[in-house]
Amino acid sequence: MCGIAGAIWTKPERAIELPVLERMTSALKHRGPDDQGLYQNGYRVRPPYDAQPGIALGHRRLSIIDLAGGHQPLANEDETVWVVFNGEIYNFVDLRRRLEGSGHKFRTDSDTETIVHLYEDEGPECFAHLAGMFSIAIWDSNRRRLVLGRDRLGKKPLVYRHEAGRLLFASELKSLLQVPGAPRDIDFSAIDEYLTYQYVPHPNTIFRGYKKLPPGHFAVWQDDELQVRPYWQPDFTAEHPCAEIEAVERVRELLNSAVKTRLRSDVPLGAFLSGGIDSSLIVALMQQQAGERVKTFTIGFPIKEYDESPYAERVAKHLGTDHQTLRVDPDAVRVLPQLAYHYDEPFGDSSAVPTWYVSQLTREHVTVALSGDGGDELFAGYPRYRAAALGGWFDRVPMIRSLFAANLWQSLPSSGRQKSRVRQFKRFASSLSLTPERRYLDWISIFNEARRGELYNEDFLAQLPNSDPAGFLLAAWKRTKGRDPISAASLTDLVTYLPCDLMTKVDIASMAHGLEIRAPFLDHRLVEFAAGLPVKFKHRNRRGKWLLKRAFGELLPNEVWQRPKMGFGVPLDHWFRNELRPLVRETLLDGQCTTQWFRREAISELIEDHEQRRFDHSARIWSLLMLELWLREWGGPQIPNLPAPTTSVTEAPSL
Structure with a gap:
């Protein structure tokens, strides 16, 4: 288990020099405290050969398998294919037997070397043969291309920035921000998505110009062009009856x-x-x-x-x-x-x-x-799937659905607790007029569309692009066409x-x-x-x-x-009314708050309603709190000058 970072470039002025590569890699030291490795080969033009892009690969290692022989970056025998890899390949022993049978020679017992030789045989299609969790970067010098791949369920992260003459990649955004001049322009649509889902969904990130490679996808960079394609996309519309x-x-x-x-x-x-x-x-x-x-x-x-x-x-x-x-x-x-x-x-x-x-x-x-x-x-297993099933029943009986969706139910008194039966019923009834997928989004949203509209000020609304955060979930739900409500909801959750x-x-x-x-x-x-x-x-x-x-x-x-499912929760509702009450007020309501995009009175009302037990807004308050703390951490100046490398470097072979 490790951290990876690197770049490929076709313009000498976009080069990632060794001090920068080490800075990118060292930013991931927590992911791999046991070892660090660097490989760098600058952009070269040597007729009669085609121009060779510059390449930089960095790796931090947490040693799990083959403690002595798993150093990365790792190459094939003639050093024309190099790999850096974060994760575990569980079927590498079986793959190794197959590869050895076709003539490949192994120098280590690591799963990483399996990736190198599998790529030699299969090219970018190699990811479909891997069982495990991974983010991988492969440099193919013969074809002058860089290939990135991410596991099917997104267990390991991979972010990148594609710009004119250069592609940067890493396990975490903080690594990419080590590059001098790396921009930190906030994507306001990502803020809108974050307040909807409590995360920024792929392929977006919080910063404009930076992307996440989606799960089950690979990307090929060649001649300054980047193509992203899926290698795993199961058919969720198909049901397979069995005994x-x-x-x-x-x-x-x-x-x-x-x-x-x-x-x-x-x-x-x-x-x-x-x-x-x-x-x-x-x-x-x-x-x-x-x-x-x-x-x-x-x-x-x-x-x-x-x-x-x-x-x-x-x-x-x-x-x-x-x-x-x-x-x-x-x-x-x-x-x-x-x-x-x-x-x-x-x-x-x-x-x-x-x-x-x-x-x-x-x-x-x-x-x-x-x-x-x-x-x-x-x-x-989630309780909300029962609500999805009940909503599906109401959809089949339109007259009853219309009755329960009427506003008169909202006049029923209920407690301020999020999980009170009456409050849950009122929320369910109010969403019955929506389509199943919009209804499900309304249930899982931290701030639904109406609440976000109440929160944003005019300046922020003016900066939002004409996009709908719902598109991420709706696209996933569409993949389940024809399935029952529980299957549709659970399979949508599986990919979102x-x-x-x-x-x-x-x-x-x-x-x-x-x-x-x-x-x-x-x-x-x-x-x-x-x-x-x-x-x-x-x-x-x-x-x-x-x-x-x-x-x-x-x-x-x-x-x-x-026993009923509890979930891995935190007693925020209690803490925000007691021990953490000063923290919330000092962070979100004082003059130092950096989130100037929101109406102060809307935030104050959320906090007051929560403290007075009129409503459990703990998830919303927490989301605003973490947004504010993130802005204070990452909204600062650009990265300063870099130190010289202190780690041994693998020399690139000459042409």
Whole structure:
């Protein structure tokens, strides 16, 4: 698990010299504290050869497999193909056998070298043969092209900036900002998207001119042209009926295999354990296969309704794991400046806080941990999928839908708590007049369209382009045409919320501590199988994950399968009314607030309503708080002069 950075250029004045390359790479030291490697070859014109673009590749390494031989950048035998790689390739042993059979010679035992030789055989189509999590850059000197690739579910990040005569790329935006003169012009449409989703969706970033490579895509730079294409785009419109026993056996086979392949490591390994179904099931399968007590880790809160640690501790005792719990109190938000720095963009998912701390705790004991991410999207675990199903029923009965959508329901009194039954009903009823996809967007939005309109001032509205943040989710929903409401919502989440929120949250928080996270549920073979399952195998009797219980029910106590989903939440509603009340007011309402695009009275009203318990606005306040802290961190001056490199450099071969 690592960090990568680099550039390719066709104009000498756009060159990335060694001091700049080291600065870009060193900005990712937290992702790879064990080793650093650089490769640089300047732009050259030597007739009768065609001009050779300049190339720079940088790598920071967290050693997991082949501790002695996995140094990068890594090349083929004649050094015409070079690679830098962040991630893990789980099927590299099988690929290696195939490649050796076709004549390739290996010098290391690393999965990285497999990528080099696979590219020699397959070109950019090599990514479709890889099973794992990755962001990869490949320099092909014979063809004078740079190829970038990202894994199917977006577990590993890859950002780039394509400008005249140069392409820059890196694992994180902060690396690209090390280039002298790198612009930091904020994209106002990205602010609009952030306040909608609590993240900036791909391919956009918070800065104009910088892009994220979408999951399941590769990009080819050649002759100053950049083409981005998908290599994995499963058909979500297709449902594949099968017998119940067949579905049970297949999910057992796939999930057991996914866990087994993710247990391979040359360093200590453990697991996140929340006490919910997904992480508990992964730990149970690990414990079956590991042959020793699995080390497990969880986070607890002093407020009972947010504290899953007792459930995690009961599961740990049941499974016999070596378990550690860390208690988190309101003082934990002292980490907010670090979050603003590490996330590079505004990021409004407050569960980044417990994810940060559980990563920190886990890294004190192990270098690799497995997680249960992906189970909710694949097997319909989120409570909002029940609302999607109910909305679908109302859509089939227009007269009843019209009655429930009437404004008279909004006059019902309700508590200020976001999860109160009456408030949930009122929100559901008010959205019934919308199309299913617009309705779903309205439910998951942090600030829906109406609330954003109330928040923005005239100056900000004038700068917004004529674009709709809804387009990101609507395009994903369109891919599920013909599927039932639960399948449509869960598959939409699989390609939007999961890569842009969950994978970003986990990757940044874990890599900030040099910890690798592996997610067995996101094995692409399991994802493809689950995507085609009929909804009856996922959701029955108003509960999700039916097939998981049918296949693995005996591995966990019945209370794990039966208890309501809590989510990895933070008691913000309580903290913002008590311990963190001064922080919120001082940050968002004082004269130093940099978010001058919003109506101060609208923010004040949100805070007042929350403090007086008229409404739980904690998610909205948190999103505004993180936006403000991000602006204070990243809205400063350009990067100053750079030091000389202090790391050994791989010399480029001469022509």
